[in-house]
Amino acid sequence: MSVKSSDAQEAWEPKILAFCCNWCSYAGADLAGLNRTQQPPNVRIIRVPCSGRVDPQFIMRAFQDGVDGVLVAGCHPGDCHYSTGNFFARRRFLLFQRIFDYIGIDPGRLQNRWISGAEGDKFAATVSKVTEDIRALGPNRKLRDEHE
Amino acid sequence: MSDPSGEMRELAKKLLENGEVDRIIGWEKGNLWYQSPPLFITRAEETDRLVFDDFAINSLVTYLLDERDSGKKTGIFVKGCDSRGLVRILQDKQIARESVYVIGLPCSGKKDPRQALSSGASESSQVPPAAKCEECLYPNPVIYDVIIGEAVEAKAKGDRFAAVKEIEAKTADEKYAYWTSQYSKCLRCLACRNVCPACNCRECAFDISKPRILAKENNLSHNMVYHLTRAFHAAGRCVECGECERVCPMGIPIMQLNKKIIKEINDLFGPYEAGVKLDETPPPLGTYQTSDPEEFM
Structure with missing residues (x-):
């Protein structure tokens, strides 16, 4: 799946990919929808079994294929459906954000949040916040694979 | 540092002769003075080719992975840095500790053949130490069955970061x-x-x-x-x-x-x-x- 568009022709809108864990954040997104909470339409969600499932390779591939930011959302630490998945994810993304910073990509383009299934409002607020953050950073050209 | 090659050859010969190991991985002198490529031997009469000089910079431990399923026992020479690589492979359970006989060699720094070539030097003493050796924290092997030579002091180094x-x-x-x-x-x-x-x-x-x-x-x-x-x-x-x-x-x-x-x-x-x-x-x-x-x- 490619999410590229011709930036030049239309007004630029940030494209954000969200990895949501099935048990918490995806349910949170669902609740936000059920409550008819207003949120920007810039976020595309991929459902994953656990935030611990999210491989840094997925994130790099997303940036290669043209997203401007990535959000990884999972259960609060201690609430993981699989007990410990998000603890591993936490270590992984703390480190990965710093690697992003080190190679010159703004670490704000990779955001992580813990959102439970009951936090529909938090999900909507997070989506709004992340969208605004990425909008402020502008379109991402770094790491983009121009050849496809 | 005295040349441990004699002791290395003697030990390797003994290990192969009494069947303690099936093969030995070490270094030999290459065609050029700035080359000491890896050496793989299975017969006792070949052990005279073993050397350990300034250019024995290659780590040999990844060669163990090539025969990880062979059931053979390998005698391997390791420097300080190589020994940490060996610990990595053992911790990752790629090979069994019993399948390897580790001969440790304290190392005071090696030289890079590429630097020898680019610096235009004509002998080893003119070549600067290899970049990776400048920041060495573990000159002595951290794991070994037998060690040849005296332990080397880790040099006081600058900031590795x-x-x-x-x-x-x-x-x-x-x-x-x-x-x-x-x-x-x-x-x-x-x-x-x-x-x-x-x-x-x-x-x-x-x-x-x-x-x-x-x-x-x-x-x-x-x-x-x-x-x-x-x-x-x-x-x-x-x-x-x-x-x-x-x-x-x-x-x-x-x-x-x-x-x-x-x-x-x-x-x-x-x-x-x-x-x-x-x-x-x-x-x-x-x-x-x-x-x-x-x-x-």
Whole structure:
């Protein structure tokens, strides 16, 4: 799946990919929808079994294929459906954000949040916040694979 | 440092003769004075070819992976840095401790054949020490069955993260320009992966064709993904042997990324030295603490 568009022709809108864990954040997104909470339409969600499932390779591939930011959302630490998945994810993304910073990509383009299934409002607020953050950073050209 | 070659040959001969090992991996003198390539021997009469001189810089431990299923016992020579690579392979359960007879060699620093060639030197004494040896913290093997020679003092060294801090001080665009200038040189020959003791998977993610992580074409985006992925796979497992950087035909400063990861792991999850103790807890990314830093609330 490619999410590229011709930036030049239309007004630029940030494209954000969200990895949501099935048990918490995806349910949170669902609740936000059920409550008819207003949120920007810039976020595309991929459902994953656990935030611990999210491989840094997925994130790099997303940036290669043209997203401007990535959000990884999972259960609060201690609430993981699989007990410990998000603890591993936490270590992984703390480190990965710093690697992003080190190679010159703004670490704000990779955001992580813990959102439970009951936090529909938090999900909507997070989506709004992340969208605004990425909008402020502008379109991402770094790491983009121009050849496809 | 006295020349341990005599003792090495004697020991290797004895091991092969009494059948304690099936093969020996060491170094021999190459055709040129600045080359000491790896040597594989299975017969006692060949042991006279073994040497350990200034250019025995290659780590030999990844060759153990080639015969990990053969059931043979290998006698292997290790320097300090190599021994940490061996610990890495043993901790990753790629080979059994019983399948290897480890002969330790304290090392006061080796020289890089490439530097010998580029400096125009005509003998070993004119060649500067190899870059990876300048920052050596473990000149003595951390694991061995027998050790040949006297232990060497670790030299007082400067800041091993100096190069990392220099890059950290740049702006985001300067960093990106620096790294793209480096990674655009990459040929994707995979030499850094092949030589890395932490890259010991039976099937490497980059070799899998479905799903394919990397495009076949060589472009900057995929080169960056290759290097970042490899560094991340070795995160918390890299033993700082510097072999990746040594073998890189394009001179990409691979260790600058690996060292950054080591530095951040030390800062985030507490000091950690990979490949030093055999009976150790999992590497930092293979475990967690509930008290880890929380930035994602």
